[in-house]
Amino acid sequence: xxxxxxxxxxxxxxxxxxxxxxxxxxxxxxxxxxxxxxxxxxxxxxxxxxxxxxxxxxxxxxxxxxxxxxxxxxxxxxxxxxxxxxxxxxxxxxxxxxxxxxxxxxxxxxxxxxxxxxxxxxxxxxxxxxxxxxxxxxxxxxxxxxxxxxxxxxxxxxxxxxxxxxxxxxxxxxxxxxxxxxxxxxxxxxxxxxxxxxxxxxxxxxxxxxxxxxxxxxxxxxxxxxxxxxxxxxxxxxxxxxxxxxxxxxxxxxxxxxxxxxxxxxxxxxxxxxxxxxxxxxxxxxxxxxxxxxxxxxxxxxxxxxxxxxxxxxxx
Amino acid sequence: xxxxxxxxxxxxxxxxxxxxxxxxxxxxxxxxxxxxxxxxxxxxxxxxxxxxxxxxxxxxxxxxxxxxxxxxxxxxxxxxxxxxxxxxxxxxxxxxxxxxxxxxxxxxxxxxxxxxxxxxxxxxxxxxxxxxxxxxxxxxxxxxxxxxxxxxxxxxxxxxxxxxxxxxxxxxxxxxxxxxxxxxxxxxxxxxxxxxxxxxxxxxxxxxxxxxxxxxxxxxxxxxxxxxxxxxxxxxxxxxxxxxxxxxxxxxxxxxxxxxxxxxxxxxxxxxxxxxxxxxxxxxxxxxxxxxxxxxxxxxxxxxxxxxxxxxxxxxxxxxxxxxxxxxxxxxxxxxxxxxxxxxxxxxxxxxxxxxxxxxxxxxxxxxxxxxxxxxxxxx
Numbered sequence: 150x151x152x153x154x155x156x157x158x159x160x161x162x163x164x165x166x167x168x169x170x171x172x173x174x175x176x177x178x179x180x181x182x183x184x185x186x187x188x189x190x191x192x193x194x195x196x197x198x199x200x201x202x203x204x205x206x207x208x209x210x211x212x213x214x215x216x217x218x219x220x221x222x223x224x225x226x227x228x229x230x231x232x233x234x235x236x237x238x239x240x241x242x243x244x245x246x247x248x249x250x251x252x253x254x255x256x257x258x259x260x261x262x263x264x265x266x267x268x269x270x271x272x273x274x275x276x277x278x279x280x281x282x283x284x285x286x287x288x289x290x291x292x293x294x295x296x297x298x299x300x301x302x303x304x305x306x307x308x309x310x311x312x313x314x315x316x317x318x319x320x321x322x323x324x325x326x327x328x329x330x331x332x333x334x335x336x337x338x339x340x341x342x343x344x345x346x347x348x349x350x351x352x353x354x355x356x357x358x359x360x361x362x363x364x365x366x367x368x369x370x371x372x373x374x375x376x377x378x379x380x381x382x383x384x385x386x387x388x389x390x391x392x393x394x395x396x397x398x399x400x401x402x403x404x405x406x407x408x409x410x411x412x413x414x415x416x417x418x419x420x421x422x423x424x425x426x427x428x429x430x431x432x433x434x435x436x437x438x439x440x441x442x443x444x445x446x447x448x449x450x451x452x453x454x455x456x457x458x459x460x461x462x463x464x465x
Numbered sequence: 466x467x468x469x470x471x472x473x474x475x476x477x478x479x480x481x482x483x484x485x486x487x488x489x490x491x492x493x494x495x496x497x498x499x500x501x502x503x504x505x506x507x508x509x510x511x512x513x514x515x516x517x518x519x520x521x522x523x524x525x526x527x528x529x530x531x532x533x534x535x536x537x538x539x540x541x542x543x544x545x546x547x548x549x550x551x552x553x554x555x556x557x558x559x560x561x562x563x564x565x566x567x568x569x570x571x572x573x574x575x576x577x578x579x580x581x582x583x584x585x586x587x588x589x590x591x592x593x594x595x596x597x598x599x600x601x602x603x604x605x606x607x608x609x610x611x612x613x614x615x616x617x618x619x620x621x622x623x624x625x626x627x628x629x630x631x632x633x634x635x636x637x638x639x640x641x642x643x644x645x646x647x648x649x650x651x652x653x654x655x656x657x658x659x660x661x662x663x664x665x666x667x668x669x670x671x672x673x674x675x676x677x678x679x680x681x682x683x684x685x686x687x688x689x690x691x692x693x694x695x696x697x698x699x700x701x702x703x704x705x706x707x708x709x710x711x712x713x714x715x716x717x718x719x720x721x722x723x724x725x726x727x728x729x730x731x732x733x734x735x736x737x738x739x740x741x742x743x744x745x746x747x748x749x750x751x752x753x754x755x756x757x758x759x760x761x762x763x764x765x766x767x768x769x770x771x772x773x774x775x776x777x778x779x780x781x782x783x784x785x786x787x788x789x790x791x792x793x794x795x796x797x798x799x800x801x802x803x804x805x806x807x808x809x810x811x812x813x814x815x816x817x818x819x820x821x822x823x824x825x826x827x828x829x830x831x832x833x834x835x836x837x838x839x840x841x842x843x844x845x
Binding site: 204205206226229230233234237238239240241242243244245249253254256257258259281282294297307 | 470471472473475476480481484485680681682684685686687688689690691
């Protein structure tokens with residue numbers, strides 16, 4: 150009897166160069182069997198290069214990568230039938246319908262008993278099963294791509310930026326499909342530059358920047374470790390509270406809407422600030438307290454935003 | 466190699482083809498349109514029959530006999546012009562490019578020349594100076610006019626020579642190189658078959674590889690068990706099926722509309738297979754050389770169109786200047802054209818074998834190069 154290895158993926162000292170460009174710089178990590186692992190980083194950080202090496206479609210410059218216990222550079226034939234991939238910028242044959250596309254990929258894997266209807270249902274494509282690929286919206290195409298990644302009932306599923314370029318509603322619909330995938334207990338390797346996506350879906354997040362992994366852990370651990378503070382946002386009538394808070398030794402700032410934002414280390418400080426304002430007769434119109442998110446963690450660690458324009462209203 | 470995978474690919478390709486109107490047009494309708502257009506244009510030349518308008522001002526049995534002789538030699542379809550009409554005006558009005566006018570007094574002059582007495586020639590009454598002048602009213606700008614006049618002149622020369630009573634000095638013996646008489650359309654059909662096989666396999670290979678690579682379909686495929694060999698073989702098989710479909714369409718129309726007589730045998734399939742490999746191979750190489758789908762498609766057109774016109778698909782090589790003929794002989798399509806003509810028109814197995822060997826070598830080299838240049842994995 151064989152037992153499942155603890156790690157579905159083991160990456161050791163992986164490096165990938167394109168001429169002078171160092172795309173992946175000596176990274177090591179592993180992915181536990183059955184977990185959803187997210188690779189979070191901005192465009193050009195090395196996410197896709199890393200994932201394509203693990204998927205066996207690129208070769209590493211140095212280092213070793215083992216997938217399901219097998220070396221990816223020598224065991225492609227054995228690995229491919231056991232993994233499912235949604236590549237970045239997924240596309241398919243324009244004139245082939247949703248159902249036909251699933252049947253085609255199932256044939257490639259020799260899955261006579263593929264549950265085509267089940268996959269259509271999982272991806273929520275029942276109404277679109279007779280629609281040709283070219284007529285599908287971006288979100289529907291991605292959902293079909295996820296269904297295709299599952300035709301061979303793979304042990305490890307790779308999803309490379311599954312929601313990039315989708316509007317918020319379509320993104321949410323893809324997340325619903327991914328959550329049902331998570332419930333099935335598959336090992337999922339997800340790359341994304343949306344921190345909400347990583348926070349919502351991932352058990353473990355690795356933050357990658359400029360080819361290096363700069364932090365790794367569960368979303369909560371990462372926030373705990375790197376952004377252990379609270380952000381207090383106050384809506385006030387006049388500028389008086391700003392001065393009061395400043396005199397208390399904090400460093401308040403105004404955001405774009407002229408709200409006051411203050412970063413505090415402890416919940417006690419919140420109370421102190423609110424009391425001081427009450428005493429001065431300058432109670433705020435509204436109060437909002439937030440824990441920082443992965444975006445703030447990323448910002449703190451790299452000094453740059455995950456996506457352009459994504460830092461509005463975030464206090465560093 | 467997996468037959469299951471090749472079969473799955475083939476199904477997808479054929480479904481795509483059946484749903485793509487432009488592909489259907491260029492594979493089936495376009496060669497048929499070419500056949501119909503060119504076939505109709507050259508139909509007259511094939512039949513060797515010209516329109517000839519004749520005004521017989523003599524209105525005698527002899528002049529009628531002359532008109533009948535012109536008609537009987539098969540070169541002319543005669544239209545009679547009433548003697549009362551002004552022939553020049555008639556030609557202008559009816560846009561007729563040649564009217565032959567037989568003068569009045571034709572029969573009388575003939576009788577004097579032959580010395581006919583009671584219908585029997587009598588040497589004593591023969592007048593060697595008696596003659597008639599026929600008039601050509603013609604439009605010099607019309608291309609067929611000079612051909613018609615030449616045919617008439619040579620016909621009249623024979624008559625004149627016959628009347629001289631002397632046997633001709635130079636006689637001509639005619640031996641056709643062909644065992645039967647062939648028409649232009651029968652040379653044209655193999656050229657169109659070669660052309661359509663070339664366009665569908667070359668641009669097919671470019672589309673399959675460049676476009677699907679650019680859109681990312683090949684990236685997805687490279688994460689499945691399909692191999693590069695499966696992919697290439699299924700594409701070649703698909704191109705072969707398309708080539709057979711378009712060849713059948715061309716042949717059906719050619720037989721139905723122009724009643725062509727062509728030899729259809731195994732050679733036809735040999736040449737189609739070799740052409741699919743040769744041009745499919747060129748397409749695969751182009752895809753690699755030109756990285757983007759648009760530039761690969763442009764490069765394919767850049768190769769296909771000059772080749773179409775230079776290799777003798779549409780007209781004989783002899784019509785081209787010498788240096789162009791030399792260029793034609795280095796083009797693979799020329800050998801496919803000649804090979805198909807050797808087998809379909811001349812039923813010449815030796816020549817067909819010769820051409821198929823040449824294309825076979827070329828196809829092998831190009832196809833092997835094509836396979837080796839086709840990228841499958843993101844190997845960088």
